[in-house]
Amino acid sequence: MYKLLRSFLFFFDPEKVHYFSMNALRIICKIPFLKKMLTARFSMSNTQLEKDFLGIHFKNPVGLGAGFDKNACYLTELEALGFGAVEIGTVTPRPQDGNDKPRLFRLPKDKALINRMGFNNDGVEVIAGRLKKWKEQNGGSSIVNSESSIRKSPGSEPNSTFNIQHSKLIIGGNIGKNKVTPNEDAWKDYGICFKALHPYVDYFVVNVSSPNTPGLRALQEKESLRKILTNLQGINASMGNGESSIVNSESSMVEPGDLKSHSSLPVHSARQKPILLKIAPDLTQEQIDDVIALALEIKLDGLVATNTTISREGLLTDKQSVEQMGAGGLSGLPVQQRSTEIVQYIYQKTNGQIPIIASGGIFTGADAKEKLAAGASLVQVWTGFIYEGPAIVKNICSYLAK
Numbered sequence: 193m194y195k196l197l198r199s200f201l202f203f204f205d206p207e208k209v210h211y212f213s214m215n216a217l218r219i220i221c222k223i224p225f226l227k228k229m230l231t232a233r234f235s236m237s238n239t240q241l242e243k244d245f246l247g248i249h250f251k252n253p254v255g256l257g258a259g260f261d262k263n264a265c266y267l268t269e270l271e272a273l274g275f276g277a278v279e280i281g282t283v284t285p286r287p288q289d290g291n292d293k294p295r296l297f298r299l300p301k302d303k304a305l306i307n308r309m310g311f312n313n314d315g316v317e318v319i320a321g322r323l324k325k326w327k328e329q330n331g332g333s334s335i336v337n338s339e340s341s342i343r344k345s346p347g348s349e350p351n352s353t354f355n356i357q358h359s360k361l362i363i364g365g366n367i368g369k370n371k372v373t374p375n376e377d378a379w380k381d382y383g384i385c386f387k388a389l390h391p392y393v394d395y396f397v398v399n400v401s402s403p404n405t406p407g408l409r410a411l412q413e414k415e416s417l418r419k420i421l422t423n424l425q426g427i428n429a430s431m432g433n434g435e436s437s438i439v440n441s442e443s444s445m446v447e448p449g450d451l452k453s454h455s456s457l458p459v460h461s462a463r464q465k466p467i468l469l470k471i472a473p474d475l476t477q478e479q480i481d482d483v484i485a486l487a488l489e490i491k492l493d494g495l496v497a498t499n500t501t502i503s504r505e506g507l508l509t510d511k512q513s514v515e516q517m518g519a520g521g522l523s524g525l526p527v528q529q530r531s532t533e534i535v536q537y538i539y540q541k542t543n544g545q546i547p548i549i550a551s552g553g554i555f556t557g558a559d560a561k562e563k564l565a566a567g568a569s570l571v572q573v574w575t576g577f578i579y580e581g582p583a584i585v586k587n588i589c590s591y592l593a594k
């Protein structure tokens with residue numbers, strides 16, 4: 193059924209189809225019985241799939257990668273499609289339009305996309321306001337060990353939790369810098385976004401790995417990273433009650449693919465938020481080693497591996513068409529193997545000490561299982577969602593629950 197719809201949708205501009213589909217879904221979700229039907233069709237509830245990770249309770253390990261809902265506009269709709277988590281952003285301090293259109297291209301022969309969106313987003317102030325409203329209406333967030341599993345949304349009135357259907361959707365905040373901000377000042381941009389989103393997201397991802405903001409990936413160099421990340425950790429500590437601590441510090445290797453627990457879980461106070469770093473699949477081994485060393489040294493909460501690649505190797509789409517599409521990050525099947533290799537490398541090199549969220553080329557349950565077996569604790573989909581359709585989360589979850 194979706195294959196048929198997809199071949200129709202693929203006649204039209206990818207970015208227009210994106211907003212058209214999500215707005216159509218929004219209309220459906222406004223009608224209670226249709227929303228119920230959608231949720232029943234696409235969501236799956238199974239305690240076997242639940243996962244405590246970084247002190248957060250995820251109802252399943254399948255999240256939506258950053259860049260799909262950049263402005264936090266479609267959380268209700270994405271929750272109805274069964275996602276355990278949605279990573280909003282990349283959010284920058286000031287709003288920006290991103291690159292000129294067209295900037296998103298399909299490569300169906302490769303089950304891939306190329307994008308050079310360039311962090312188009314409404315800016316952190318507007319997005320924080322939107323999240324605040326959503327949280328007030330939906331509750332949400334699942335901090336493990338909090339006094340009550342039904343947490344009152346920040347900023348809500350004392351009796352506003354009455355009659356709220358509390359959402360179990362976990363929201364990640366993916367943060368970046370504005371295009372006009374020079375790299376020396378990038379740390380300030382990350383700090384601004386971190387502070388503004390802090391009350392409304394469950395975890396943070398620092399994005400220094402997008403190929404579409406000139407010079408951004410240079411921030412993956414160790415000392416630039418140290419400055420950005422330690423600044424955020426400082427802000428985090430000042431907003432919470434002290435440092436995060438590692439549970440079961442003598443724990444050794446974590447079983448790959450263990451859906452139930454992560455034995456080196458950093459536990460945060462209800463007000464501190466885990467900070468992860470998202471890395472590019474194009475890093476050299478030396479650069480990955482630097483990231484690992486820094487992550488261990490500063491006790492970073494985790495890594496997201498990986499973002500899109502600038503490589504165009506091994507594509508089935510003809511060279512001329514690929515060249516015409518121009519610059520941008522390639523995602524989907526072509527990045528699958530490299531992403532898995534990086535997850536596995538980090539996991540093995542650190543004996544599972546660094547929690548990992550895997551992103552890159554996940555289409556099926558088998559793909560997700562491969563990433564979990566390589567050492568990831570959670571997975572994210574993006575390009576797979578476009579090619580597999582709205583049943584992707586349920587399909588992956590059903591496979592993992594087998």
Ligand SMILES: Cc1cc2nc3c(=O)[nH]c(=O)nc-3n(C[C@H](O)[C@H](O)[C@H](O)COP(=O)(O)O)c2cc1C
Nearest residue numbers: 257258259281282307499523524551552553574575
């Ligand atoms: C159109 C598009 C926009 C994206 N925007 C972002 C972004 O703003 N921030 C980010 O960290 N990753 C972004 N990504 C990368 C995805 O989150 C994901 O890491 C990457 O596409 C690899 O996963 P996939 O193969 O499942 O697509 C974007 C990807 C696509 C296709």
